[in-house]
Amino acid sequence: MSVTDQDKIRCEEVIAHLLQYLDGEIDGEKRAEIDRHLEHCRGCYSRAEFERLLRRKVAALGDEPAPPALQRRLKALMEEF
Amino acid sequence: MTAPWPGTPGRWEAGAIHARFAPCLAQRPAMTLSSDRAFFSAEIERLAGRLYGTALRLTHNPADAEDLVAETVTKAWAALPKLADRNCFEKWAFRILANTYISNRRRPCEVTAATAAEEDAQGQFSLFDRLHQPFLLWWGNPEQELLNKLLREDIERALAALPDDYRTVVVLVEMQGQSYAEAAEILSVPLGTVRSRLSRARSLLQRALWEHARAAGLLPHAHRREHVRD
Numbered sequence: 217m218s219v220t221d222q223d224k225i226r227c228e229e230v231i232a233h234l235l236q237y238l239d240g241e242i243d244g245e246k247r248a249e250i251d252r253h254l255e256h257c258r259g260c261y262s263r264a265e266f267e268r269l270l271r272r273k274v275a276a277l278g279d280e281p282a283p284p285a286l287q288r289r290l291k292a293l294m295e296e297f
Numbered sequence: 298m299t300a301p302w303p304g305t306p307g308r309w310e311a312g313a314i315h316a317r318f319a320p321c322l323a324q325r326p327a328m329t330l331s332s333d334r335a336f337f338s339a340e341i342e343r344l345a346g347r348l349y350g351t352a353l354r355l356t357h358n359p360a361d362a363e364d365l366v367a368e369t370v371t372k373a374w375a376a377l378p379k380l381a382d383r384n385c386f387e388k389w390a391f392r393i394l395a396n397t398y399i400s401n402r403r404r405p406c407e408v409t410a411a412t413a414a415e416e417d418a419q420g421q422f423s424l425f426d427r428l429h430q431p432f433l434l435w436w437g438n439p440e441q442e443l444l445n446k447l448l449r450e451d452i453e454r455a456l457a458a459l460p461d462d463y464r465t466v467v468v469l470v471e472m473q474g475q476s477y478a479e480a481a482e483i484l485s486v487p488l489g490t491v492r493s494r495l496s497r498a499r500s501l502l503q504r505a506l507w508e509h510a511r512a513a514g515l516l517p518h519a520h521r522r523e524h525v526r527d
């Protein structure tokens with residue numbers, strides 16, 4: 217993997233904005249540029265994959281089986297509506 | 298606070314927030330009560346686990362989480378006539394849950410300036426930077442391996458340890474998929490605050506996971522004796 221000086225600057229820029237990119241907060245031409253960079257740069261791609269996987273693990277914490285008592289309570293609530 | 302992106306178009310301006318929500322909140326044609334009820338209970342049944350999970354991450358307490366979900370459901374039913382686009386229901390319900398949690402907090406527990414300053418002084422912590430070994434790519438992938446070894450409860454503990462304001466913004470953005478602008482509106486803080494809280498929250502979370510992995514012996518050999526603040 218050969219990296220020119222110009223590529224290095226691009227990597228720094230991609231890294232600086234990676235989290236916003238993954239949050240869907242960057243669009244248009246900038247997003248397309250980062251997409252293209254990730255297709256060709258192994259280092260940034262690995263970093264993005266790592267952050268994505270960690271994020272998926274954090275997001276999974278937001279899903280828990282609703283306890284039966286809560287399910288009964290919601291059902292009773294909605295019958296009153 | 299630095300600008301989000303040099304040259305970002307005006308989507309960050311306050312007016313843009315309302316423009317974004319407008320399609321969901323415009324008056325919709327009247328529906329019959331029974332079709333409303335059927336739609337509503339099907340959606341709540343579908344989302345119950347995620348509403349409860351999110352509430353549990355926010356409140357840390359099963360009884361409070363159940364109360365929060367019940368209150369959210371009551372409020373959502375009352376506000377349903379204002380929801381124009383039913384495709385927005387999910388995000389809309391999560392916004393109600395987050396708003397309810399925030400307005401119920403007995404005292405807003407602000408992150409102290411000292412905590413923020415300390416985190417900033419240490420710089421952004423990146424697990425990837427700690428673990429990634431570019432020249433060992435063909436031998437394995439230590440950063441992915443660590444993620445595979447971390448249990449759900451390890452991540453849960455690290456998230457729970459975050460200051461309340463930081464954890465809330467992680468829940469809004471990473472769990473609920475709210476945009477920064479939506480999170481800013483829900484929290485009544487400027488966009489720059491959402492961005493800085495998220496960035497500190499992620500740094501703290503990754504630092505906590507690193508400390509845990511080191512203590513639990515989950516790291517590849519070379520990292521075992523390395524200290525975070527050396």
Ligand SMILES: [Zn+2]
Nearest residue numbers: 226227257260
């Ligand atoms: Zn790169």
